[in-house]
Amino acid sequence: MRKISIYDTTLRDGSQTEGISLSLEDKIAIAKRLDNFGVDFIEGGWPYSNPKDTDLFAYFAKHKLKKSKIVPFGSTAHPAKPPSKDKNLISLIKADTEYVTIFGKTWDLHVKEVLRISLSQNINLISKSIEFLKKRKKKVFYDAEHFFDGYKNNPEYALKTVKAAHQAGADLIIFCDTNGGSLPWEVEAISGEVKKRLGLRNYGIHCHNDLEMAAANSLIGVKQGCSQIQGTVNGYGERCGNANLITVIPILAKKMGEKLGCSAQLSDLTHLSYYVSEICNMVHRDNYPFVGKSAFAHKGGIHIDAVIKNPLAYEQIKPELVGNKRRFIVSELAGKSTLVTKAKELEFDLDKKSKKAKEIHQLVQRLEKEGYQFEAAEGSFKLLLQKKLKKVKKFFTLLGFKVMIEKRQDNQLISEATIKLKIDNHLEHTAAEGDGPVNALDKALRKALIGFYPVLSEMHLTDFKVRVLDAKRGTAAKVRVLIQSQDSQEKWTTIGVSENIIEASWQALVDSVEYKLLKSRK
C-alpha cells in the first residue's frame, strides 16, 4: 500500500498569516513538536529571503530531528544569473539538507507580467535550476506555482513547464492552487489529465483556502493518485490560509484508510493544534473540525438525549481518536439529567436523586436567570461543582479593592487598582497601573498572588468578551464578562455578571485564577 506523505509548511506559508510573527525559537519549538507528531516533511523557511531561516537550518544541521525531514524553500534562479551564481539556489545548498523545494512559474500571465521574461526563458530557468540542484545530490520537490490557474489559461504551456521539471529530474512535482480559486471538479479533471499526459506515477498537492475548498481539493488529489499533501497546522496562511493538516490527517487515516507516517500519533492531534496556536499567539477556534472545543459539543436537548443513547447518533468519529472529548453544553433549556451527565463528564459523581443534585440544579437555574451562561463558561461551572461537592480550601480572601480612573485636562488617562487580600495569615496589600481599569485590576491581583502561587506564571488570558444583557437600560445595563485563559494543556472560560463591569470582570478573573490553582494542586 502506498504511503501518503505529509508536508508541513506552517513555518513558511503559515507564517505569512496576518498577525503571526515567529521568532527563531518559536520556529524551532514548532519543528520539534511536528517531529514528535511524525509529519514527514517540515518546510523550515526561505533561507535566501530571511536570515532567521538560515539560522534555523544551521540549528537543525547540528540537532537532527528524529523522524521528519527539514526542507528549505526557494525559487527558480534569477533570470539574469546562471544557477551557480544565484544566491537563492546557493542558500538551498548551504542549508545542508537531503531535500529542497523550489517553486517555478506555470501560468503564462505570471511569466509575462510578473517575471517579465519570455515563455521559453522560464522553461529554461526551471530546467537549469533543477539540474543544478540534482547535480549536487539534492532530492528536489518542484512546486508548480499557480498550476491550476496556469492550466486553465494555457494548458499546453502549463504542461510544458511541468514536463521540463520532470525531465530535469524533479523527484516530485507539486500542483499548487496558489490563489485558492479552484473548485474540486476542476482539481480532479486537471490533475488527472496532467498525470496521464506526463506519465507521472504520483504527485503532490498544495492548496489555499480562498473558497473554503483547500481540504476537499487536497483529498480529491489523493483520490487521483497524489502522494503528498502540503498544508499547515490549523490552516494558517496568507489571506484565507492553506489546507488545514489538522483536518486532512484524520480524514486520510480514519475515513479513507490511507497509510500515514503519523497515524500512531493521531490521539495527539488536539494537543498539537493547541500547542501551535499557543506559539503563534492565535486564538484556538472553537469550531475547528476534530480538535475545536465545540467539535463534539452537544447543545440541543434532542441531540444530547440521542448521544447519551448512542454517540454515533450525532458524532462522525470518536473524539478520543483525535485526543478531543465529548461535551454536553449546560444551558437554560437543559434539565437536571443534563446537569448530572455534565457533572459526570467533568468527573464528578452526582446522583440525580440526591439533595446535592437538587441544590446545584436550583443554584444553576438562579444564576442563569441573573444572566450567567455556563454553556460558554465551563471553567466557572467546574469550579462551582468543585466548591459544592468537595472541600476546597480557599486560596485567598479578598479584603477589598479600589479602582480609580482619572482623565486630566491634558487628556492623560490613568487607571490604577489597589487590592488587599489575605493568603493564609499573610496580608498582601498592593497596587498596579494598567491599560484600563480591568487590566489594572488583573495586574494587581496577579502581583498579590504570584509570590505565593508561582504556577500562575504558566497561564495567560487569551480572550475577553463583554456582552451587555439588557441593553435598553443604557449605561446602567447588566454586563456579562467572559474570560478565556490558556496554559500549555488546555483552555478554560470563566464568567462574571454584574451591572458593574469591574465587578463582573473581577468575578471572571478570580474564577480563572482559581481554576488554574485547583488543577495545579492535584
Added chain:
Amino acid sequence: MRKISIYDTTLRDGSQTEGISLSLEDKIAIAKRLDNFGVDFIEGGWPYSNPKDTDLFAYFAKHKLKKSKIVPFGSTAHPAKPPSKDKNLISLIKADTEYVTIFGKTWDLHVKEVLRISLSQNINLISKSIEFLKKRKKKVFYDAEHFFDGYKNNPEYALKTVKAAHQAGADLIIFCDTNGGSLPWEVEAISGEVKKRLGLRNYGIHCHNDLEMAAANSLIGVKQGCSQIQGTVNGYGERCGNANLITVIPILAKKMGEKLGCSAQLSDLTHLSYYVSEICNMVHRDNYPFVGKSAFAHKGGIHIDAVIKNPLAYEQIKPELVGNKRRFIVSELAGKSTLVTKAKELEFDLDKKSKKAKEIHQLVQRLEKEGYQFEAAEGSFKLLLQKKLKKVKKFFTLLGFKVMIEKRQDNQLISEATIKLKIDNHLEHTAAEGDGPVNALDKALRKALIGFYPVLSEMHLTDFKVRVLDAKRGTAAKVRVLIQSQDSQEKWTTIGVSENIIEASWQALVDSVEYKLLKSRK
C-alpha cells in the same frame, strides 16, 4: 436556466452555536437584514420547542418581508399521537406561513435507538405528517435527517423513507449530512443514485462542516442537479458549524454562473457577514473566504509587487464584487469615493479632489485602523464631518473626570464619578453615583450640563454595546463601545475606542450628547 434557491437557517441551526444566544429582537433584525440581501428562504426557528420563535412568526405574520419567505421548522409527528393532535405540527400551521419544513429519520440506527419505534412505523410517521401539512395547503420542505449516513448503513431503507416523503407530496426533499461526516465523492455518488432511482427532478442539500467539507459538498450537490442550498451566515452552527452561505453564494454566482435571487446584492455580502457577526456577538474571522479582513490582504513583498502589476496574480476574484477590499499589509489604501458618497448621503457637499476630502479621508483611515468603525456609528461620523466642514461652537470643555470603584470586604460596591467642565465661562464641578462606572459617569455628565442645555432631558440612551477588538491581549485589549440614543424623532449611534473601557464609553457618551445639542441648535 434553473434558479438555485438559498435557504438560510442562521436563526435555527446557527443559533445552536456554542456561545450564540439570540433575543427575539436580534432574530427579527437578522431576518430583516437577510430579506434585504434577498435570500429566498429564512428558517425562523422551531416554534414548538421555543416560545421566542412563536413570537417571531407572529411578528412576521403582521410585518411581511419584502422578498424572503419565512419558514418554521419542526419534526414528523410524535409516534404516540395522530398528526392532528401533534402540538409540533399544529405549531407549524399556526405560524401562518406559505412554506414549512419538517425533518424525519432516514437512518435505521436513529429509528431503532433514538425514536425506538419500528422501521415501518417511521415510514408511516413521515407519510402521515406530510399529508397532514399538505391538506392544510402548506408547501412542504422535507429534511431527510442523516440522509448520507442512513444510506451508507442501509440504502434500501433510506430510499424508502425518502420515497414516502415524495409520495406524500413533499415539495422538495433535502438531503442532510447531519453529522457532517461525508466526503465529496460520497455525496456525489449517493445523491446521484437516489435522484435517479426516485426520479426526482431536483432536491436540496443541508451540510455540516465537521470535516471542513460543508461548502464543497453543497456545491457538488449543485453539480448533480440540486436546486436548494441550506446553510448559515458565517457558517454558524452546532459543533463545527453549517455550510457557510457567505462562501457558497459568491462561488455559485461568480465561479459557477448559477442564477440566484440575491445575485444583484453580491456587493453587500461583506456587510451582511459583519452585521450578523455583530448581532451574534461573535468575532468576525479575519480569514473568512471573500469577506474576511485578510481575504484580500497581501503581506509578502513578492505578492504585493505582483498584485500591483496585475491583481489577478494573487487574487481569485475582484474584492469589490463581494464588497470587500484589497489591503496591502504594510501600507493601507482605501477608497476616497466611498467617503464622498457617504458624505453626500448625509447632506454634506464634499468635492472628491478637495484638500478637505483628502484630510478627512486620512483621518477616517487612521481612526479605522485604531478600531473605529463608522459603518455602525453614523452619529459619530456625522459629527466628525460637521466638525471638519462647518464651524461648530464647542458646547463645553472637559477639565477632567475621575471614576472610582470600590469593593469592600462586606461585598458592598460603590461607583462614583466626579466631573469638572467649563461651559462658556461657568465652571461646573459635580459628582454622581451609578450602577457601575459608566453609569456614574453618564449621570455626572448630564448633571453638569442639564442646567445649561435643558433639551438634553428629551433624549435617553437605548442601547449600549461593548466589543473587545484584539481579544488576545486579554484584559489589556482595546474595546469599542457603541451607544444608541433616541429622542422623539430619531435614533443615533455613537462610538468610542480605547484600551480603557471608561474612556471609550466617555467618547461615545460625549458624541451622543453633542449630536443632540447640534441638531437642537439648528
